[in-house]
Amino acid sequence: MNSDLNDVFEWGQMNEDISSNEYLKLQLDKFAISTDMQIQNKLTSDLMLRYAEMSNMLEKNNKLLTKYNEQLEDMVDEKVKDISDLQMATIYSLVKLSESRDDDTGAHIIRTSTLCKVLAELLKGKQMYKQIIDDDFVENIFKASPLHDIGKVGIPDRILLKPGKLTYDEFEIMKTHVTIGYNTLKEVRDKFPNSLFLEMGMDIVKYHHEKWDGSGYPNGVSGRDISLPGRIIAIIDVYDALRSKRVYKEAYTHEESCSILKKGSGKHFDPFIVDVFLEYNETIKDIHYKLG
Numbered sequence: 001m002n003s004d005l006n007d008v009f010e011w012g013q014m015n016e017d018i019s020s021n022e023y024l025k026l027q028l029d030k031f032a033i034s035t036d037m038q039i040q041n042k043l044t045s046d047l048m049l050r051y052a053e054m055s056n057m058l059e060k061n062n063k064l065l066t067k068y069n070e071q072l073e074d075m076v077d078e079k080v081k082d083i084s085d086l087q088m089a090t091i092y093s094l095v096k097l098s099e100s101r102d103d104d105t106g107a108h109i110i111r112t113s114t115l116c117k118v119l120a121e122l123l124k125g126k127q128m129y130k131q132i133i134d135d136d137f138v139e140n141i142f143k144a145s146p147l148h149d150i151g152k153v154g155i156p157d158r159i160l161l162k163p164g165k166l167t168y169d170e171f172e173i174m175k176t177h178v179t180i181g182y183n184t185l186k187e188v189r190d191k192f193p194n195s196l197f198l199e200m201g202m203d204i205v206k207y208h209h210e211k212w213d214g215s216g217y218p219n220g221v222s223g224r225d226i227s228l229p230g231r232i233i234a235i236i237d238v239y240d241a242l243r244s245k246r247v248y249k250e251a252y253t254h255e256e257s258c259s260i261l262k263k264g265s266g267k268h269f270d271p272f273i274v275d276v277f278l279e280y281n282e283t284i285k286d287i288h289y290k291l292g
């Protein structure tokens with residue numbers, strides 16, 4: 001339009017017969033258009049400047065928000081870790097206290113929890129357990145496995161510390177460590193009903209002496225009716241017991257212990273889990289050695 005008016009204006013200047021009113025009108029129109037354009041340009045430029053300032057400010061705010069979020073996430077992670085460490089410290093103290101009568105080193109607790117975690121992670125890599133074992137499972141078995149013998153706190157010294165073989169009656173009393181431990185954890189779980197860690201702890205205590213063929217105790221449960229954490233700890237607990245020196249026996253070598261686990265496959269132990277243990281036995285041997 002501006003270009004059209006320019007044409008008309010130039011035409012008006014070139015044609016002498018155009019009336020002075022018309023010429024004036026054309027000039028006024030051109031001035032009005034030109035003023036409008038200047039105002040529009042000014043407005044556009046102001047708006048663009050304002051937009052650029054706001055974009056800048058938004059970008060700065062976004063960066064600040066991202067930074068605050070990251071700081072907040074770090075703080076939450078740190079607090080969760082603190083709570084988790086505190087939880088582990090409490091568990092270790094509790095278990096160490098309960099085991100102080102027959103194992104004052106606490107090494108069995110560390111070895112058991114670490115090897116349970118390792119075996120759970122190895123099983124997680126297998127098709128059969130891919131959908132069943134997740135990171136929470138691995139973390140919870142690591143934390144809860146030290147609780148497996150917590151019920152021994154209720155077993156008299158004369159039985160718990162007896163160097164020789166237990167009589168039938170003594171063994172019957174020894175077996176009650178499962179129920180004592182389970183009932184203790186159940187009472188705690190009833191106060192904290194949403195704790196998956198306590199649920200797994202109860203599972204571990206309840207099933208750690210059950211056997212694949214149903215000949216274990218206290219309930220004679222068999223096969224996959226024994227919980228998965230129970231089937232994992234059964235293998236690790238026996239492996240560590242075999243590898244440890246006792247008053248009544250020398251420590252077995254890793255190879256001898258593996259051979260005993262193999263013999264117990266499908267009888268005492270879940271055969272699939274034994275196979276995975278044996279497949280990665282060198283890794284397990286190294287970790288066990290490093291844990292002392």
Ligand SMILES: [Fe+2]
Nearest residue numbers: 148149208209
């Ligand atoms: Fe036990």
